[in-house]
Amino acid sequence: MKPKVMAISDNSIMIEYPAEISEEINRCIRSVTREIGDRISDLIVDIIPAYHTITVNYDCLDVDYNSLLEKIEEIVSMSMDDGDEEREIVEIPVCYEEPYGLDIDEVCSIHNMTREELVKRHTAPEYLVYMVGFTPGFPYLGGMDESIATPRKKEPRSRIPAGSVGIAGSQTGVYPIESPGGWQIIGRTPLKLFDPYRENPVLIEAGQYIKYRSISSKEYEEMERNPEVDHG
Known part of the structure; x- marks a missing residue:
C-alpha cells in the first residue's frame, strides 16, 4: 500500500493513504509515525497521525524541504504493516x-x-x-x-x-x-x-x-x- 507524500504548506508535508477507516491503514500510519519519531525527530516540529493521513510539520527556515521529503519517502517505503502487533x-x-x-x-x-x-x-x-x-x-x-x-x-x-x-x-x-x-x-x-x-x-x-x-x-x-x- 503506497501512500502519496506531498507538501500541503510551506511548513507541512502530508502522507496520505486511501480515504477509508481501516485497521490495515491504521497499522501503517502507526508504523510510519513511530519511524519518523525515532529517525528524524530533530528535523520536525511535530507529527499528527489521523484516520488515513500523517501530517509532518517542520520549520522551513531551518530545514530544507527536498531533503526532508526524501527522508520521509525513504521511511514510508521501508515501513511495514505490523500485522503481528500484540493488542493492548x-x-x-x-x-x-x-x-x-x-x-x-x-x-x-x-x-x-x-x-x-x-x-x-x-x-x-x-x-x-x-x-x-x-x-x-x-x-x-x-x-x-x-x-x-x-x-x-x-x-x-x-x-x-x-x-x-x-x-x-x-x-x-x-x-x-x-x-x-x-x-x-x-x-x-x-x-x-x-x-x-x-x-x-x-x-x-x-x-x-x-x-x-x-x-x-x-x-x-x-x-x-x-x-x-x-x-x-
Missing part, C-alpha cells in the same frame, strides 16, 4: 443507567431494542483507537456493531459531562473533559481519560484497544469516590 486492551467501566445514559432510551427506541440488548452489543467488541483528538484525550474508535449506529443529535448540547460515552453514526467514543457535543450519550465512565496533573495526562493512546464493561450506578459511585482502588 484498556478496559473502560461504563454505567448505562440513569442519570448517566442521557440518550440511551432514545437510542433504544430508534433501534427498537431493549436497553439490555443495546448494552450487550455496545460492550461486545474490542474497539481500535484510530486517533486521539477533538479535545485532549478524546479517542476515535472503530469496530462498533452497525446495528446500533445512530445519527448525531439534531441539536448539540452546550455541556456534556466528562466521562460521557456516546454514539455518533457508526462511531463510539468517550468525552474526556466537559465540552459541547452532539453525540448520543448512552452512559458514563468514572475514569479520568484526561488529567493534566498525571505524569501522562492522556489515558488512551492511538493503537490501543478499548473494551467497555457495564457497571451499576452503585459501582460507578464507589469508583468515583475511590479512583485509586483497583475495581477490576
